[in-house]
Amino acid sequence: MFDIGWSELAVIAVVALVVIGPKDLPRVLRTVGQWIARARAVARDFQSSVDEMAREADLQDVKKQLDELRSTNVSELIEKHIDPKGEMRQAFEPPKELSHDPFSGDNGRPTPYVPPPAETVADTPTGAPAADDTPAIAAIPDVVPPPTDAPPAEPPPTEPPTAPKPPAGAA
Secondary structure (H helix, E strand, O other): OOOOOHHHHHHHHHHHHHHHOOOOHHHHHHHHHHHHHHHHHHHHHHHHHHHHHHHHHHHHHHHHHHHHHHOOOHHHHHHHHHOOOOHHHHHHOOOHHHOOOOOOOOOOOOOOOOOOOOOOHHHOOOOOOOOOOOOOOOOOOOOOOOOOOOOOOOOOOOOOOOOOOOOOOOO
16 A cells, blocks of 8 residues: 555654753654544445345345346246247147137037027936927936945865775785
8 A cells, every 4th residue: 555665664763862862752653553443444334235235226226126036927937038939839729720610610610509499308207208209218227237345256166086996906
């Protein structure tokens, strides 16, 4: 900071010793040391104030960046980077010619739902024709018997095997 070498410090010390005198020199050096300590404290305080202001400014910048991130649509951003031209999105959309009911005959407009009439087959007695001359559905007989929880039947017993007969000449 100050370009003062050892030779300049020696000259200053000799001049101070001659001008101030050896008796008052320790008191003057102590006072100069206190001033230097106060100057350093003020400089340290100033530096910490500047650092604190810089941190607050950085915190405000960080807060601003966080607010920007919160307002960012992440899915749109990812889609923009992965599929910038929208080719993949178009590949997964159904073709326009299949987006309507091909059997409607209304040129792409869906046919409206018409509820059944109030009198249904269930309201007619069994075996009697319905109001629109369709036969009522009778109960369908069970063709396959329902399953039971009984264990399967055991196979019929077989005759026990007979013992082999000894040869005729061996007795």
